[in-house]
Amino acid sequence: GIIVLKEEGDMLRLMDLIAAKDNYEVCISAAKSIAFSMESKELFFWITRSQEAYLHGLGQQSIDLHISVPRDSFLDSPSVEDVKNRWWLTSGDTDFI
Numbered sequence: 164g165i166i167v168l169k170e171e172g173d174m175l176r177l178m179d180l181i182a183a184k185d186n187y188e189v190c191i192s193a194a195k196s197i198a199f200s201m202e203s204k205e206l207f208f209w210i211t212r213s214q215e216a217y218l219h220g221l222g223q224q225s226i227d228l229h230i231s232v233p234r235d236s237f238l239d240s241p242s243v244e245d246v247k248n249r250w251w252l253t254s255g256d257t258d259f260i
Contacts, residue, residue: 164190168197175201177208184217191221 164182168175175198182190198206210218215225 166190166194168194170201170203173203174205174207175203177206180208187217188221191218195222 164180164186166177166181167179169178170176175194177191177194180187180190194206194208208218208223209228212227
């Protein structure tokens with residue numbers, strides 16, 4: 164797997180995780196080890212709620228950020244039902260970090 168980290172003061176942001184679901188645990192463990200070696204006070208990771216279950220039990224604390232994923236309703240695009248709970252978005256997918 165691949166993890167992308169960004170140092171933010173005394174915290175470390177996991178910007179992205181690219182791996183098979185079976186390898187998430189080892190990737191998160193690697194990120195925790197790096198954070199520990201850098202003496203970071205916190206390792207944090209944004210993830211969509213629909214994917215949160217894949218990280219369950221890895222020592223995380225969940226906080227709702229109240230961020231919505233916009234959808235185009237004017238063009239020929241998938242329905243809300245087709246995309247609901249199918250997003251995998253992280254900090255690395257944003258343009259404001």
